[in-house]
Amino acid sequence: MIKQITNLTFFVLLSTAAVAQTTPAPATKGQNPQRRRGQPHPFTLTVNDAAKTKIDTTKLGVAFRAVYPGFANADGYRTKREVTMRIIDTAKDFTLKAVPGEIVANGKWLKKKQNLQNFQQSLQDALQKNWVSVDTIKKDGYSLVFVNLNEKFNPTIQKNLISTYFEVYPKLVGLFNDKATHDVIFVTDTAYKGVAETSGNRILFATKYMDKFPYDVDIVTHEGMHIVQGYGYGSGPVWLTEGIADYIRYKYGVDNVGSKWYLPAFKAKDKGYEQSYRITARFFEWIDQKVKPGMIIQIDKELRNHTYTADTWATLSGKTLDQLWADYSANPDLNLVYSSKSL
Numbered sequence: 001m002i003k004q005i006t007n008l009t010f011f012v013l014l015s016t017a018a019v020a021q022t023t024p025a026p027a028t029k030g031q032n033p034q035r036r037r038g039q040p041h042p043f044t045l046t047v048n049d050a051a052k053t054k055i056d057t058t059k060l061g062v063a064f065r066a067v068y069p070g071f072a073n074a075d076g077y078r079t080k081r082e083v084t085m086r087i088i089d090t091a092k093d094f095t096l097k098a099v100p101g102e103i104v105a106n107g108k109w110l111k112k113k114q115n116l117q118n119f120q121q122s123l124q125d126a127l128q129k130n131w132v133s134v135d136t137i138k139k140d141g142y143s144l145v146f147v148n149l150n151e152k153f154n155p156t157i158q159k160n161l162i163s164t165y166f167e168v169y170p171k172l173v174g175l176f177n178d179k180a181t182h183d184v185i186f187v188t189d190t191a192y193k194g195v196a197e198t199s200g201n202r203i204l205f206a207t208k209y210m211d212k213f214p215y216d217v218d219i220v221t222h223e224g225m226h227i228v229q230g231y232g233y234g235s236g237p238v239w240l241t242e243g244i245a246d247y248i249r250y251k252y253g254v255d256n257v258g259s260k261w262y263l264p265a266f267k268a269k270d271k272g273y274e275q276s277y278r279i280t281a282r283f284f285e286w287i288d289q290k291v292k293p294g295m296i297i298q299i300d301k302e303l304r305n306h307t308y309t310a311d312t313w314a315t316l317s318g319k320t321l322d323q324l325w326a327d328y329s330a331n332p333d334l335n336l337v338y339s340s341k342s343l
C-alpha cells in the first residue's frame with residue numbers, strides 16, 4: 001500500500017485541487033478560526049547568495065511555484081509559506097535538502113545543467129522525504145492522497161479511514177453537491193491537538209486522538225461533509241455549519257453505533273440551537289421528523305447558494321428558529337435510528 005510517488009505532476013495536482021477549492025470560496029467553515037481566515041499569504045522563495053553563485057533563480061522560482069504550494073497544502077496549515085533557499089558550495093556528496101520553509105542546495109551540484117533542469121523533480125523528492133508515507137488511492141472517479149506524518153501511526157486506523165472515505169464521501173457528493181471535488185487529501189499529524197479539521201480539500205487528523213479513539217472513523221463523514229458543504233465565506237453562522245455536519249454524520253455515518261457516538265438527549269440546561277454539533281444535530285433531526293421532512297437539506301442547499309438568511313426558517317416552516325427551538329424544548333421526544341456498521 002505504501003508507495004513513493006515519483007511522478008512529476010503529483011505535487012502539481014495537490015496544488016491544483018487546493019486552488020480549485022479555494023477560489024472563490026477558500027475554506028470550509030468550522031469552529032476553528034483558521035478556517036475562516038482571509039486570503040492566504042502567497043508562497044515566496046528568497047534565494048540567498050544567488051548572485052555570488054550565478055544560479056538562474058528564474059528556473060528555481062518556476063520549479064518552486066510548481067511544487068511547493070502542493071506540498072504545503074498537503075503538509076498542514078502550519079507549513080511555512082515564506083521559503084528561504086541557501087546555496088552552499090561544498091565538495092561533499094550533498095545535493096539538496098528541503099524542509100518546510102527552507103531549502104539548501106549544493107551550488108556545485110546545481111550548476112550542472114542537467115541538475116538545474118531536473119530541479120523540480122529533485123525538489124519534489126526532497127520535500128516528500130518530510131513525510132513518513134504517501135499513498136494515492138483511486139476508485140470510481142474519486143481519489144484520496146493519504147499523507148502520513150507519524151511513523152507510529154497504526155496502519156489499521158489508516159485502512160479504516162480510507163475505506164470510510166470511499167464508502168461515504170462519494171455518497172455525500174452525489175446527494176448534496178455534485179460540484180464538490182473528487183480529490184481529497186488526508187493528513188495525519190502528531191502535533192495537532194484537536195480531533196480533526198478541514199480546510200479546502202484537506203482533512204487533518206490528530207493521531208493522538210485517533211490512537212485513543214480508533215473506532216471514530218465517522219470523523220471522515222463529518223469532515224467530508226465540510227468539503228461537500230463548501231459554503232464559502234459569510235454564508236451562515238458556524239454553529240449551523242457544524243450542526244449540519246453532525247446531522248449528516250448521524251444520518252450517513254458508517255459506524256456511529258460502533259464508535260458509541262450518539263445525539264445526547266435534550267436537557268433543559270441546553271443553551272439552544274447555537275450550542276452547535278450534536279445538540280444542534282438532534283434539533284435538526286426533530287425538525288426533519290416533526291416539522292418538515294427535508295428542511296435541513298434545503299437549508300444546506302441555500303447556504304451553498306448563498307440564499308440563506310435568518311428568515312429562511314420561517315419561510316420554510318412558518319416559524320422562526322427561536323419558535324422552533326421553543327417547540328422542541330417543550331416536546332423533545334424523538335425516535336433516533338443510527339446508521340450501523342456496513343463496512
Ligand SMILES: [Zn+2]
Nearest residue numbers: 030222242245
Ligand atoms: Zn466540523
